[in-house]
Amino acid sequence: MNDTDKLWAGRFNEPTDAFVEAFTASVAFDKRLYRYDIQGSIAHATMLARQGILSEEERRAICDGLTAIGERIDSGEFRWSIAREDVHMNIEAALTETIGDAGKKLHTGRSRNDQVATDVRLWLRDEIKQINRGIGRLQKALLDMAEREADTIMPGFTHLQTAQPISLGHHLMAWFEMLERDRDRFSDCLKRTNIMPLGAAALAGTSYPIDRHYTAELLGFERPAANSLDAVSDRDFAIEFAAAASILMMHLSRMSEELILWSSAQFGFIELSDAFCTGSSIMPQKKNPDVPELVRGKTGRIYGHLMGLLTLMKSQPLAYNKDNQEDKEPLFDTADNLRGCLKVFADMIPAIRPNRDAMRAATLKGYATATDLADYLARRGLPFRDAHEAVGKAVALCVEKGCDLAQLSLEELRGFSDRVGDDVYEVLTLEGSLAARDHIGGTAPAQVRKAIEQARWRIDQN
Numbered sequence: 001m002n003d004t005d006k007l008w009a010g011r012f013n014e015p016t017d018a019f020v021e022a023f024t025a026s027v028a029f030d031k032r033l034y035r036y037d038i039q040g041s042i043a044h045a046t047m048l049a050r051q052g053i054l055s056e057e058e059r060r061a062i063c064d065g066l067t068a069i070g071e072r073i074d075s076g077e078f079r080w081s082i083a084r085e086d087v088h089m090n091i092e093a094a095l096t097e098t099i100g101d102a103g104k105k106l107h108t109g110r111s112r113n114d115q116v117a118t119d120v121r122l123w124l125r126d127e128i129k130q131i132n133r134g135i136g137r138l139q140k141a142l143l144d145m146a147e148r149e150a151d152t153i154m155p156g157f158t159h160l161q162t163a164q165p166i167s168l169g170h171h172l173m174a175w176f177e178m179l180e181r182d183r184d185r186f187s188d189c190l191k192r193t194n195i196m197p198l199g200a201a202a203l204a205g206t207s208y209p210i211d212r213h214y215t216a217e218l219l220g221f222e223r224p225a226a227n228s229l230d231a232v233s234d235r236d237f238a239i240e241f242a243a244a245a246s247i248l249m250m251h252l253s254r255m256s257e258e259l260i261l262w263s264s265a266q267f268g269f270i271e272l273s274d275a276f277c278t279g280s281s282i283m284p285q286k287k288n289p290d291v292p293e294l295v296r297g298k299t300g301r302i303y304g305h306l307m308g309l310l311t312l313m314k315s316q317p318l319a320y321n322k323d324n325q326e327d328k329e330p331l332f333d334t335a336d337n338l339r340g341c342l343k344v345f346a347d348m349i350p351a352i353r354p355n356r357d358a359m360r361a362a363t364l365k366g367y368a369t370a371t372d373l374a375d376y377l378a379r380r381g382l383p384f385r386d387a388h389e390a391v392g393k394a395v396a397l398c399v400e401k402g403c404d405l406a407q408l409s410l411e412e413l414r415g416f417s418d419r420v421g422d423d424v425y426e427v428l429t430l431e432g433s434l435a436a437r438d439h440i441g442g443t444a445p446a447q448v449r450k451a452i453e454q455a456r457w458r459i460d461q462n
């Protein structure tokens with residue numbers, strides 16, 4: 001170990017225990033923040049020079065030096081050192097090696113505590129924007145499919161039992177809406193992420209005449225954080241991100257579950273493209289829906305990261321504590337997996353082949369128009385409860401005979417209520433049932449098309 005590597009070694013007489021050095025180092029994972037670390041440092045140095053705290057010459061040396069280090073890291077030439085603990089000290093030490101004493105002035109009026117909080121916020125800001133683009137791409141794929149399938153009839157379920165006929169396009173638009181709220185949640189989280197900790201220094205602020213508004217402006221932050229203790233310590237923005245991520249994954253897991261069910265031989269509603277499935281090493285007939293299964297599985301680990309971050313923050317006294325070094329890996333893993341899940345879903349959706357006949361046959365099997373018959377009787381003056389009872393009995397007869405409601409004769413139907421007229425068969429058709437639900441949010445294909453049109457307009461707004 002080389003203790004000249006330690007930028008804080010002044011008050012220490014003994015070298016760090018070798019294992020402790022490795023145990024406390026974060027460079028293996030936080031080096032990923034280097035671009036943001038350099039961006040933050042350049043803004044900080046620029047502000048220091050404008051305030052007369054650094055000379056123009058020093059500023060230029062620092063900024064050029066940092067840019068050169070960034071290029072070395074980009075090209076893979078840079079040598080990271082565990083003895084230098086984290087991304088911040090690796091870059092700062094390399095800067096001093098490169099430009100000499102001016103490098104030692106970069107940390108004036110700053111601490112790693114406000115520095116790391118700034119880096120993470122800058123990084124997360126970019127990630128959130130990318131994730132929202134990924135959600136938007138998936139939403140567009142859903143809109144295109146919903147448009148193609150607005151007239152496709154499938155069983156709508158409650159309790160996973162056939163309930164009423166719906167349009168497949170309507171079902172897909174339900175997914176769209178879930179994702180729309182997810183996008184909104186991330187945008188909201190971005191507002192609280194985009195606040196600048198720099199200037200809080202270690203915890204109390206700094207005695208230098210800094211201009212935090214200027215640094216914030218340089219970095220595109222909304223404003224400087226209002227309280228230095230809070231700025232360096234809280235990771236609630238990260239927790240919010242993990243919460244929004246968990247809810248998004250919960251939604252993706254629900255979509256996954258349905259795709260898995262629908263692609264089974266028993267449902268046979270859709271076929272997933274071979275490109276998104278794998279086979280079995282023993283059962284030659286198998287085509288497994290791995291992609292949705294894996295997305296469903298990854299939901300668990302994202303929930304885990306949310307719990308991890310909440311627990312990490314729990315009961316931490318003000319201000320910064322080293323505990324917070326543990327925020328990075330769960331955050332990185334969350335963002336990476338989210339981007340991956342969104343990409344694979346957006347690629348998979350356009351390649352789905354719906355089996356319209358199978359969906360129609362399944363809808364016909366489940367007495368899906370029973371409610372329509374009850375509504376019909378109620379419109380003809382029978383109180384709804386009595387209509388419900390009468391149709392229930394008609395369904396029981398169908399079960400016994402092994403037929404559908406529309407296959408009962410007029411006489412048989414009239415046996416349950418004399419209000420049945422010969423126009424009854426119109427309401428028993430699947431198309432009639434769908435078309436009747438013709439209001440905002442309903443499943444009538446005309447409404448589904450309107451919803452799609454409005455949705456396109458909504459996503460084009462941002």
Ligand code: ARG
Nearest residue numbers: 026086112113116322324325
């Ligand atoms: N690597 C540290 C982290 O991730 C940087 C801040 C360290 N600050 C300190 N006072 N030890 O949180």
